[in-house]
Amino acid sequence: MILSPTPAFTGNEPVPRILAVDDDPVFRRSIAFALDGYRFQGREVELLQAGSVAEARAQLERHPDIGVILLDVVMEQDDAGLQLVRQVRGDLDRQDVRIILLTGQPGLAPMHDVMRDLDVDEYWHKTELGSERLEALLNANLRSHQSIMREQQGRRRFERLLQAVDRANRIQDLTGLARQLLDDVAALLEAEPAGLVAMWPPHTTGPLVIGAAGAQTELQGMTLVSGARLAGATPHLTARIEHALGAPAPTTTPEEDEGPELLLALHPGPTPRSVLRGQADTAQQTLFALWVPRPCEPDATERELVRLLAANVGAQMHRLDLIAQLDRIAYQDELTGLPNRNGLLRRMHAAGERLSTMVLQFEDVDQFSNLNLMLGFETANRLLQALAERLREEAGPDVMVARVDNDTFALLGPADQMVAQMYRDRTEGITVSDGHFSAVLHLTGAQVDLSLVTGPPEETLATARYLLNDAKRHGWGQQVCYRPGMETQARDNYRLGQALHEALRAGEIRIALQPQVWLQDGSLKGFEALARWTDRRGREIPPLTFIALAEASGHISALFNQVLEQSCQAWRLLDSLGLGHLRIAVNLSALQLADPALAQDIAARCSSAGVPPEAIELEVTESAVMVDADGATLQLDRLRQLGFEIALDDFGTGFSSLARLRGFDLDWIKIDRAFLGEIGQRPDEETLPGMIVSLSRQLGLKSLAEGVETDAQRRWLTRSGCQAAQGMLIGRPMPMCDLPSWLRKQGHLPATQ
Numbered sequence: 001m002i003l004s005p006t007p008a009f010t011g012n013e014p015v016p017r018i019l020a021v022d023d024d025p026v027f028r029r030s031i032a033f034a035l036d037g038y039r040f041q042g043r044e045v046e047l048l049q050a051g052s053v054a055e056a057r058a059q060l061e062r063h064p065d066i067g068v069i070l071l072d073v074v075m076e077q078d079d080a081g082l083q084l085v086r087q088v089r090g091d092l093d094r095q096d097v098r099i100i101l102l103t104g105q106p107g108l109a110p111m112h113d114v115m116r117d118l119d120v121d122e123y124w125h126k127t128e129l130g131s132e133r134l135e136a137l138l139n140a141n142l143r144s145h146q147s148i149m150r151e152q153q154g155r156r157r158f159e160r161l162l163q164a165v166d167r168a169n170r171i172q173d174l175t176g177l178a179r180q181l182l183d184d185v186a187a188l189l190e191a192e193p194a195g196l197v198a199m200w201p202p203h204t205t206g207p208l209v210i211g212a213a214g215a216q217t218e219l220q221g222m223t224l225v226s227g228a229r230l231a232g233a234t235p236h237l238t239a240r241i242e243h244a245l246g247a248p249a250p251t252t253t254p255e256e257d258e259g260p261e262l263l264l265a266l267h268p269g270p271t272p273r274s275v276l277r278g279q280a281d282t283a284q285q286t287l288f289a290l291w292v293p294r295p296c297e298p299d300a301t302e303r304e305l306v307r308l309l310a311a312n313v314g315a316q317m318h319r320l321d322l323i324a325q326l327d328r329i330a331y332q333d334e335l336t337g338l339p340n341r342n343g344l345l346r347r348m349h350a351a352g353e354r355l356s357t358m359v360l361q362f363e364d365v366d367q368f369s370n371l372n373l374m375l376g377f378e379t380a381n382r383l384l385q386a387l388a389e390r391l392r393e394e395a396g397p398d399v400m401v402a403r404v405d406n407d408t409f410a411l412l413g414p415a416d417q418m419v420a421q422m423y424r425d426r427t428e429g430i431t432v433s434d435g436h437f438s439a440v441l442h443l444t445g446a447q448v449d450l451s452l453v454t455g456p457p458e459e460t461l462a463t464a465r466y467l468l469n470d471a472k473r474h475g476w477g478q479q480v481c482y483r484p485g486m487e488t489q490a491r492d493n494y495r496l497g498q499a500l501h502e503a504l505r506a507g508e509i510r511i512a513l514q515p516q517v518w519l520q521d522g523s524l525k526g527f528e529a530l531a532r533w534t535d536r537r538g539r540e541i542p543p544l545t546f547i548a549l550a551e552a553s554g555h556i557s558a559l560f561n562q563v564l565e566q567s568c569q570a571w572r573l574l575d576s577l578g579l580g581h582l583r584i585a586v587n588l589s590a591l592q593l594a595d596p597a598l599a600q601d602i603a604a605r606c607s608s609a610g611v612p613p614e615a616i617e618l619e620v621t622e623s624a625v626m627v628d629a630d631g632a633t634l635q636l637d638r639l640r641q642l643g644f645e646i647a648l649d650d651f652g653t654g655f656s657s658l659a660r661l662r663g664f665d666l667d668w669i670k671i672d673r674a675f676l677g678e679i680g681q682r683p684d685e686e687t688l689p690g691m692i693v694s695l696s697r698q699l700g701l702k703s704l705a706e707g708v709e710t711d712a713q714r715r716w717l718t719r720s721g722c723q724a725a726q727g728m729l730i731g732r733p734m735p736m737c738d739l740p741s742w743l744r745k746q747g748h749l750p751a752t753q
C-alpha cells in the first residue's frame with residue numbers, strides 16, 4: 001500500500017481535540033498521563049474527558065473540533081459505549097470523528113460484530129495499549145480525521161465557489177457585485193467578511209472603492225488618495241492597491257499592524273464581442289483589485305480558491321463595467337453629464353402607462369448660436385454646463401433633466417411637479433456664469449401634457465420640437481403649450497409649404513391692386529399691391545397664412561420679388577396710360593430688413609424693370625421696425641436715400657413707443673383699419689385715429705387710413721386732416737387686367753382711352 005503523506009497542518013486549520021470516555025477515573029488518569037506532552041504534527045493536542053455517555057455527548061456538542069474518541073465499551077451499562085457510537089454517527093451526524101473502542105471485557109462486545117455493524121475505526125483491549133501504541137493509534141486516526149476534514153472542506157468550498165459564481169452572474173450592478181464578492185470570499189475562507197474591492201475609472205485621481213466590508217466598511221464609495229490615511233486604509237495599502245491597478249510599484253513601507261493579506265488584480269477576460277461591437281474604440285477596460293486581510297499567511301489552496309472565484313466574478317465585473325460605459329456613451333450627454341435624447345426616450349419608454357401622468361417641457365436657449373459666435377465655443381459650452389446644473393438644481397426630485405440637442409434641454413416629470421418648471425418670468429432670463437463670464441440666457445419653453453398625446457415617445461419629442469420652433473417665431477422667452485390637433489395643423493402647414501414652394505417656382509403668386517386716394521380732392525394716389533395665391537385645387541389661401549408660411553420657410557424674399565416684379569409691370573401699365581405719377585405700394589416683411597443687401601437689391605430690380613424709385617412705396621409693419629431697430633433703420637434709410645417712399649403699416653397694432661418713432665425716417669403712417677370703428681363713437685381727439693393723425697402731423701409725416709368702408713369714416717378722416725385713404729369704399733383689390741376698366745369707370749382716365 002502506498003501511503004500518500006497528508007500534508008502537515010496549515011496555519012488556518014484548527015488542531016483537533018481528543019475525547020477520552022471511561023467511567024473508570026483511574027483509566028482516564030492513566031490516559032492523561034500517557035498523553036502528557038503528546039503533539040500531533042508539531043502542535044499540542046488537547047485531551048478532553050467524559051465519565052458517562054451523557055457527559056461525552058455534552059462534550060461533543062460543545063466541541064465540534066473533536067477528532068478522535070477513545071471510548072470504553074462498558075460503562076454504566078454493558079453497551080453504553082456502543083450507544084454513544086450510534087449517537088455520534090446518528091443524530092449528532094459526526095461522520096468525521098474517528099472512534100477507537102476500548103474494552104476490558106472482550107466477551108461482552110464481540111469485536112467482529114461491532115466492527116461490522118458500527119462505524120468504528122479500531123477496537124482494542126485496554127491492556128494492549130501501552131503509551132507508544134496509544135500515540136501511534138492517535139497519530140493514524142488524527143491523520144485520517146484530518147484528511148476527512150480536508151475532503152469535506154474541499155467539497156464545501158467547491159460548492160460555495162459554484163454558488164458564488166452563479167450568484168455573481170445574476171447580479172447586475174457593479175457595487176452589489178463587489179460587496180457580494182467580499183461575502184463570498186469570506187464564506188470560502190470560513191471567515192468574517194473584510195477587505196475591499198476597488199476600481200480605477202478613467203479620468204479619476206485614484207482608486208474608487210466599490211465594495212468594502214469589516215474594518216474597511218467606511219471606505220465604501222470613497223476614492224483612495226495617495227499618501228493619505230483613511231479609516232481602514234494605510235498609505236501603504238493605498239499604494240499597493242494603486243499598484244495592482246496599474247500604478248508604479250509602491251515606495252511606501254508596511255506599518256507594524258499590517259498583517260497577512262490577499263491582494264489580487266482582477267484581469268478582464270476576453271471582451272464579449274456582442275457588447276463591444278462597433279464601440280471598441282470608445283469603451284475602455286477598467287481594472288479591478290481585491291484586497292482581503294487574513295489572520296495568518298494564506299496557503300496555496302486558499303490563494304487558488306480566491307483566485308478562481310475572483311477570476312470568475314472579475315469577468316462579470318468587467319462585463320458590467322463595459323455595459324455601464326456603453327450605457328454612458330449611448331445615453332449620456334458628454335458635455336453636461338445629463339441623459340441625452342436617447343436617455344430621455346429610454347425613460348419615456350420605461351414609464352409605460354405612467355407616462356400619461358407626466359409632462360414634458362423643452363427649454364431652448366434663445367440666440368444661442370449668436371452666443372457661440374460671440375464668446376467662442378468653449379465659453380458657450382461652459383455656460384451650457386452651468387445652465388444644465390441650474391436646471392438640475394431647480395428640477396423637482398422626480399423630474400428628469402436631459403439635454404436633447406445642442407442648446408435644448410428637456411424636463412420630464414409628474415404633472416404636479418412640472419407646473420413649477422414653467423419658468424417664472426421668462427422675459428427676465430436666467431443668469432449663468434462659468435466663473436469668469438456671466439450671461440443672461442433667455443429660454444423659450446414648450447410644454448406637452450403627455451395625457452393629451454397618444455403616439456410613441458419619438459413622436460412626442462418631434463411635437464415638442466415643433467412647438468418650440470413655432471414659439472421661437474414670436475420672439476424671445478416664449479412659453480407655449482401643446483393643444484390637441486396641432487400635429488394635423490403642422491402636417492397641413494408642411495404640405496402647404498411644399499405647395500407654396502411649387503407655386504413660387506411656377507410663378508403662380510399674383511398681385512391684386514387696391515386703390516388709394518387723396519382725401520382732399522379725391523384724386524388717385526396709387527395702389528397697394530397685395531399678394532394672392534390660388535392653389536392647384538382652386539382654393540384661395542389667405543395672404544396672412546401663406547405670408548407667415550413663406551416667412552417660416554425662407555421663401556419670403558422670393559415672394560417679395562414676384563410681387564415687386566408684377567408691381568413694376570403694373571406701374572408701367574399706368575405709365576403707358578399717362579398715369580406715371582401714381583405709386584404702387586409693396587409690402588416688405590420684417591425678416592427682409594435683416595438682409596444688408598436689401599436696398600441695393602430692390603433698387604436694381606426696379607431699375608432693370610425700367611421703374612423709377614419714386615414710383616414705389618415700401619410698407620413695413622411697426623413691429624418689424626421695433627424688433628430689430630438698428631438693422632431695420634439702416635435698410636430703410638438707404639431705401640429712402642435711393643428715392644423710395646416708406647410707409648409704416650398697421651400703425652397702432654404693434655408696440656411702438658411713439659417717442660421712438662422720431663428716430664425713423666418715414667413718409668407715411670398707415671392707420672390700421674382696426675381703429676376706424678372708433679370713429680363717431682367718442683369725441684374726435686380721444687379716438688386713436690385722431691391721435692395718430694395729429695401725431696403724424698407733428699412728426700411731419702403723412703397719414704393714410706386703411707380699411708375705409710363708409711362715407712362717414714371718409715368724411716371724418718378728411719375733416720381731421722388725414723391725407724389719404726384705402727378701403728372697400730374706394731375700391732376692392734383687383735387683378736392687374738381689371739385696372740384700365742376700373743380707372744375709366746372711376747373717371748381717372750378719359751372714357752375713350
Ligand code: C2E
Pocket residue numbers: 514529530531542543544547559560563587588589619649650673706707708709726727728729733
Ligand atoms: P395690409 O398690408 O395691411 O393690407 C391691407 C389688408 O386689408 C389687405 O388684406 C386688404 O385686402 C384688406 N382690406 C382692404 N380694404 C379693406 C376694407 O375696407 N375692409 C377690410 N376689412 N379689409 C380691407 P389682405 O390682402 O388679406 O392682406 C393681409 C395682409 O397680408 C396685408 O395687410 C399684409 O400685411 C400681408 N400681405 C399681403 N400681401 C403681401 C406681400 O406681398 N408681402 C408681404 N410681406 N405681406 C403681404
Ligand code: MG
Pocket residue numbers: 528587619649
Ligand atoms: Mg400693407
Ligand code: MG
Pocket residue numbers: 649650670672706
Ligand atoms: Mg395694413
